[in-house]
Amino acid sequence: MASPVMITREIDARGSYCPGPLMELIRGLKSALEGEVIAVISSDPGSKTDIPLWVQKSGNELIEIESLDGGAARFIVRKHVRK
């Protein structure tokens, strides 16, 4: 069994509107160390399209999207490691 992912920081961006949660994720990853894992919780439906697209484009890694009650979702993202 894979070891559980260690989340360094969780940002609750519920109640923030597009593109707010994405901005929170970008800021969070900017201040994170390479390889660290950040979670962002969003209640904005746009995050379901925007966050995976941004993560892919920016070369980071989307580990998981968990659905939460009330239509919110938790996006777990690992900051890329520069080679």
Next chain:
Amino acid sequence: MFGHTAQDKQQQLAPLPAPAEATPPATANRLAIVLFSGTIDKLMSASIMATGAAAMGMDVEIFLTNWGALAFRRGDYTSNTRVSADYADYRGTLLEQMAAKKVTSWMENLEGAKEIGNVHITACSHTMTLFDLQLSDLEPIVDEVIGVAAFIEGARDSAMTLYI
């Protein structure tokens, strides 16, 4: 009829030769926005588009003209509750919902876009002269005053251009 023959028409419709210096293909990874409006519904749209483009790694070039430039006068945004006349019916609802849901202001969106990306905001010299404004009269988020040709030159090969 009217002295035209089928052959004349053919000649009229023949494609023009390409100019020696053709416009470069619109491929630069840049979003150019002409921000003409100074009402918060449109300022909000422009700020969200700019933020999305900056997040997706595009350069953003915003050119403020007319009411768009006036909306950037120092301090003006803190009291700007103007909404496009076309959508005046929705003004009350918009202001009410924005306050109730604590939506970030368009100025905060632009500050965020600048923080994460390459966002360049310029003001139109024509508008500045018309309203006796200096760069120092505008919010510090505005980088410089430029002429229209400079904006066009920077925007001509942009992948996207919006007029808001």
